[in-house]
Amino acid sequence: MAIKSIIGATCICLAVASFNASAALIGVLPATPGGTDYQAYYDDAADLTWLANANAVADQMSWSAANDWAASLNVEGVTGWRLADTLQLDASCDIQDASGSYGYNCTGSEMGNLFYNVLGGSAGISISIVHNANYDLFSNIQDDDSYWTATEWELIESNAWMFNMGSGTQHPFNKKDVLYYAWAVHDGDVSADADDDGVVDIIDNCTLVPNPAQRDTDSDGFGNICDPDFDNTLVVNASDLAYLKSMFFTTDPHADLDGSGFVNAGDLAILKTMFFGPPGPSGLVP
């Protein structure tokens, strides 16, 4: 009975802890397959994935260098990273004037939302002092310094918006002269795999059909198994059917939708199910 009540008490503590966290963060992209050494965390409220290392470059950079770094990032095959966006105008900011929306409490910006809502920060206080349990999931948060965001300042083109983790403020600064840190973020859940084929949605060339080999013989970003659009008009119709018919019983790679090595009834069946529809959907084609 004693053991049972201890287990019961532990469960209540865990439940309270997760209830207090403002946003649930889900570990993704483990460095070890199946492991818990997550390299990024998905925020399901904002639908954003943040890199676990908040200072992966280990240096401050100009605005353009910071953007270039994020755009070139590849984590376990996942590309398409960027710096966070700053919302303008943003009614949640404590200062609104001709310069725009800035100062404290700008939760419309992605870093402001991270600071206040995800990490539990407080205006005017370093994130290292006031935060919730989510803070400990990340490493190297520059808690007394600033990060570049992707957003340029509309008023003066040579400036872009930064966010300061030491105070929870955002301001525009000169893109070239000022050096700040970079923290990469990605739209959506980079670990989602709707068809469970081991290829995550954002890089799966047929997100709804299992195709681990990702065969795409015409290299248009739609895998063959969901691409009976042979003439690339973005609709599967009579001209595509005519092409498949002309290739029937041949080894034409494009009309071989299922990769069986031959163009036959299996490929025709795929074309039929997609008739009058678009190719895809593909994570590689917006």
Ligand SMILES: [Ca+2]
């Ligand atoms: Ca998939």
Ligand SMILES: [Ca+2]
């Ligand atoms: Ca697939």
Ligand SMILES: [Ca+2]
């Ligand atoms: Ca294709």
Ligand SMILES: [Ca+2]
């Ligand atoms: Ca075939």
